[in-house]
Amino acid sequence: MTHTQARSDNVAATADGVSPAISVRNLRMGYGARVLLDNASFDVRRSEILVILGGSGSGKSSLMKTIIGLYKPMAGDILIDGANIATAGMDEKAQTQRKLGVMYQSGALFGSLNVLENVRFPLDQFTDLALADKNLTARMLLHQVEMAYAESLMPAELSGGMLKRAGIARAMALGCDILLLDEPSAGLDPITAANLDRTILSLRRNLGFTFVVVTHELQSIFAIADRSIMLDPVSRSIIAAGKPADLRDHSADSRVRQFFNRQPDVGRQNTRS
Amino acid sequence: MSITTASKSGTGDDAVSVVLEGRITAYTAAPIWKYAIDTLTRNPNRPVIVDASRLQYVDDVGIALLFDLIRRDRPVDAQVEIRELAPNLAALVRDYEPKDFAAATRGRRHIGILEQTGRATAQQIAYLKEIARFLRACVRALRQARTVNWGDVFDVATEAGANAVPIVLLMGFLMGVIIAFEVALVARQFGAVIFVVNGVGVAMLRELGALMTAIVLAGRTGAAFAAQIGTQKVNEELNAISTFGLDPVHFLVLPRLLGAILVVPLLTVLADVVGIFGGALVMATFDIGFLQFYNQLLGAVTATDFVLGIVKSAVFGLTIAAVGCHRGLTTGAGATSVGLSATSAVVTSIVLIVVIDGLFAVFTS
Numbered sequence: 001m002t003h004t005q006a007r008s009d010n011v012a013a014t015a016d017g018v019s020p021a022i023s024v025r026n027l028r029m030g031y032g033a034r035v036l037l038d039n040a041s042f043d044v045r046r047s048e049i050l051v052i053l054g055g056s057g058s059g060k061s062s063l064m065k066t067i068i069g070l071y072k073p074m075a076g077d078i079l080i081d082g083a084n085i086a087t088a089g090m091d092e093k094a095q096t097q098r099k100l101g102v103m104y105q106s107g108a109l110f111g112s113l114n115v116l117e118n119v120r121f122p123l124d125q126f127t128d129l130a131l132a133d134k135n136l137t138a139r140m141l142l143h144q145v146e147m148a149y150a151e152s153l154m155p156a157e158l159s160g161g162m163l164k165r166a167g168i169a170r171a172m173a174l175g176c177d178i179l180l181l182d183e184p185s186a187g188l189d190p191i192t193a194a195n196l197d198r199t200i201l202s203l204r205r206n207l208g209f210t211f212v213v214v215t216h217e218l219q220s221i222f223a224i225a226d227r228s229i230m231l232d233p234v235s236r237s238i239i240a241a242g243k244p245a246d247l248r249d250h251s252a253d254s255r256v257r258q259f260f261n262r263q264p265d266v267g268r269q270n271t272r273s
Numbered sequence: 274m275s276i277t278t279a280s281k282s283g284t285g286d287d288a289v290s291v292v293l294e295g296r297i298t299a300y301t302a303a304p305i306w307k308y309a310i311d312t313l314t315r316n317p318n319r320p321v322i323v324d325a326s327r328l329q330y331v332d333d334v335g336i337a338l339l340f341d342l343i344r345r346d347r348p349v350d351a352q353v354e355i356r357e358l359a360p361n362l363a364a365l366v367r368d369y370e371p372k373d374f375a376a377a378t379r380g381r382r383h384i385g386i387l388e389q390t391g392r393a394t395a396q397q398i399a400y401l402k403e404i405a406r407f408l409r410a411c412v413r414a415l416r417q418a419r420t421v422n423w424g425d426v427f428d429v430a431t432e433a434g435a436n437a438v439p440i441v442l443l444m445g446f447l448m449g450v451i452i453a454f455e456v457a458l459v460a461r462q463f464g465a466v467i468f469v470v471n472g473v474g475v476a477m478l479r480e481l482g483a484l485m486t487a488i489v490l491a492g493r494t495g496a497a498f499a500a501q502i503g504t505q506k507v508n509e510e511l512n513a514i515s516t517f518g519l520d521p522v523h524f525l526v527l528p529r530l531l532g533a534i535l536v537v538p539l540l541t542v543l544a545d546v547v548g549i550f551g552g553a554l555v556m557a558t559f560d561i562g563f564l565q566f567y568n569q570l571l572g573a574v575t576a577t578d579f580v581l582g583i584v585k586s587a588v589f590g591l592t593i594a595a596v597g598c599h600r601g602l603t604t605g606a607g608a609t610s611v612g613l614s615a616t617s618a619v620v621t622s623i624v625l626i627v628v629i630d631g632l633f634a635v636f637t638s
Binding site: 111112122123126127128129130133136137139140141143144148154155156157172173174175177202205206207 | 608
């Protein structure tokens with residue numbers, strides 16, 4: 001199978017992982033004069049689940065928003081399917097962004113549409129499908145994230161976890177094979193979070209989807225991640241990259257081991273207990 | 274219905290064949306889906322063999338299409354069979370149970386006119402009760418005005434008052450100019466241009482100064498109050514205030530009520546002055562000099578006209594702030610509700626301002 005076939009077909013097998021779906025090169029990003037990440041380079045391979053790790057404020061969500069072109073990087077290149085979103089013009093950028101399914105931290109559902117209409121929204125905008133076909137697709141997506149029972153509810157009536165699940169269903173609606181999820185399992189009950197992990201693995205296995213997941217839910221990281229990269233706000237760099245279990249057990253960096261083993265900072269233990 | 278992942282020979286003599294090939298994605302599925310379903314519809318009593326051996330790629334829409342083909346209720350001898358579907362895709366299609374999707378998609382429920390009337394009546398009754406509760410809370414808060422955070426009051430006064438000076442000056446000036454010019458054109462025909470001064474003076478001091486200032490403030494400040502407090506409610510800040518044992522009305526509404534009561538009369542004075550100045554400029558073009566204008570004005574208006582305008586403006590200020598804050602406090606959930614609250618605050622304020630102005634006109638004439 002050639003690389004092109006590997007990237008475009010999902011019938012026979014998932015990709016062989018040679019050609020990256022996303023390639024980040026020498027990226028510097030931040031807000032104003034404040035640099036959050038400098039000289040960062042990494043690839044997201046086809047059909048890979050890459051998890052971006054880091055403590056609160058380390059710039060995980062900002063990195064995701066930079067990758068999808070919402071924030072302009074200070075320097076560096078971000079190649080998505082070969083197109084550089086960092087330097088692309090308006091049209092090329094919009095075209096590239098359409099290849100990405102994105103779930104935002106809060107779900108970002110449209111408040112004036114109910115759950116089914118939210119999931120159907122991208123299909124309404126970009127396809128000629130009949131209404132019944134769009135409804136069936138949207139309901140199947142909601143079924144996948146266990147939200148079928150809530151299809152007629154408005155976003156204001158949903159809990160945080162439900163908003164996230166509906167957000168994931170909407171991100172998948174256009175069949176984008178690169179999905180970026182910002183804290184998908186934060187705030188979910190353990191069963192729903194485990195089911196969501198299973199859905200992500202199933203989509204990767206059966207349809208060859210590529211996932212970039214921002215999270216610091218340790219159980220979820222070990223359940224789904226093929227590889228992870230860890231951001232550090234002090235050194236403003238990627239301080240670790242590799243399989244989560246390897247990083248936990250063999251990393252030479254104490255910050256990485258501390259993160260994976262959920263250890264408090266030295267000197268901050270509660271001495272009264 | 275059935276899905277097979279291996280090739281089968283023999284389709285039966287009367288079976289209809291549908292071949293799916295290439296890529297079925299959200300962007301390409303529409304005609305394929307329509308063709309496949311049309312084929313099923315045209316052949317209700319014949320078995321249908323769907324050949325999936327030449328499929329290259331499907332996304333979630335393609336999976337939905339495949340599922341739609343096999344979920345249909347057909348006679349036993351007219352089933353749909355998908356052949357040579359790749360095992361990974363077959364697994365995805367089998368994840369779904371036709372019975373889970375049997376019910377039609379629930380659209381938004383149609384509400385009959387009787388139910389609409391009933392709901393609207395119940396809403397209005399609930400709204401009136403809510404207004405009564407809110408007014409009681411405001412009176413209680415006003416009694417405790419000494420304990421208000423004056424820093425907040427000055428912040429409100431700055432935003433609602435000082436920052437609104439340019440727009441109020443512009444509106445007041447233009448009102449004076451327009452009134453004077455329009456009336457003077459008619460009065461000139463009767464040789465009564467000098468009496469236009471009386472009209473401009475009385476209109477600005479008694480009515481237009483207060484009215485125009487209040488309408489500007491309703492659009493600017495009333496909407497802002499509703500949006501600010503509404504957003505705080507959506508973000509659960511009001512719950513946080515309540516759980517600290519603080520009264521949201523005292524904490525959020527009182528500074529805005531006091532701020533508005535203080536600044537709207539001051540802005541009205543500015544509107545009065547520039548409106549009359551605008552009128553004087555226009556009258557100069559009709560050969561009425563500034564001195565003559567001033568003398569005529571002194572004879573035309575009384576302190577009562579001025580005081581009445583100022584008192585009215587204070588009441589307008591109270592109305593704008595109370596309506597804006599009330600709409601903010603009763604905001605539902607979500608960004609849409611904040612928008613509705615802001616819109617509703619402006620509309621309700623303007624209607625109430627006009628009604629109150631009418632009542633003043635009736636009782637002070």
